[in-house]
Amino acid sequence: MPRLLSLSIFDRAVYTRALFSAVVLLVSITTQAGTFTNVSTTLTAPATSTGSHTVSFKTEAYGTHYLQEKKNSGSWVNRASYVTGTSNPYPVITRNVSRSGLAAATYSYRVKFVPGASSPLGTAAMYSNTKTVFVSIAPGVPASISAPSTDNNGAFTVSWGSASGTITSYKLQQQLNSGSWGQVYSGTSRSKAISGLGNGTYKYRVKACNSAGCSGYRTAGNTTVVTHPPGVPPVITITEL
Structure with missing residues (x-):
């Protein structure tokens, strides 16, 4: 660095102006770059979902942010990308990415940032922390249900077809x-032996359930x-007079 005292007044002014410009440029570049570390603490996603949910994070660094998704142990796939410019300073923006129509599985999310x-x-890519969402889908409606049209002793079997998806119980x-309707069975079997019924007209319906909810009936x-x-007529005793 040259000694300012040995420079002329004009040279001192030129040197000071150049030094000031360099400092301003350095501050500008640093501000434009922003920070990526905040994304790690702001990436949010629900712990559970029924197939539709939102993943949120913030962008405030110069470069490109990719929201990546992984299903079970598969590969990471880009689901959204945001290119952030060099404005000074770059504003912090919350990004909300909606996911819907997902099948039952475990989904992981992270943000990949390329400066x-x-x-x-x-120039190296950076990654945020990872959030995991467990997606559980309510099962489909049981395929069928059958019961006899008539019965003469109040004992018969009601059976039904399987439902799609994960089943924890049929009701x-x-x-x-x-x-009014009343529940007479809850379990994993697809039939129920009915007994002890009196005279009357009976109707049956069934639904499938799991942790995400139940299907329609x-x-x-x-x-x-x-x-x-x-019944057998009572015994009649006739006594002769």
Whole structure:
């Protein structure tokens, strides 16, 4: 660095102006570069989902931000990208990326950041922390349900078809004479032995459930009419007079 005292007044002014410009340029570049570390603490996603959710993060560094998604143990895939310019300073912007129609699986998310050209942050890609979302989908409606049209002893079997998706239980309901519905079975079997019914008209419906919720009901297309035969007449004793 030259000694200012040995320079003329004109040279001192030129040197001072150049030094000031260099400092301003350095501050400008540093400000434009921003920081990527904040993305690690602002990346958010729900822990669980039924197939539709939003992943959020912030951008405030000069370069390109990619939101990446990985299904189970698969490969990372870019789902959104944002190019941030060199404005001084660069504003902090919250990015919200909506994901929908996802199948049941475990999804991981992270932000990949690639610094812009001539960025003081270098050229190597940087990555945020990772957030994991467990997606669980309610099962489909059971394929069918069947029950006899008539019965004469109040004992028969109701059976139903399987439902798509992950099933933790089937729930069977019964209705008597168009009254209210009541649950008569909950479990993983696809049939239920019914017994002890009195005379009346019965109807059945079933749904499939898991941790994400339950499907709609599949209702039998027919009713079951239970009619017990008349009992044995009492013994009549005739006494001659």
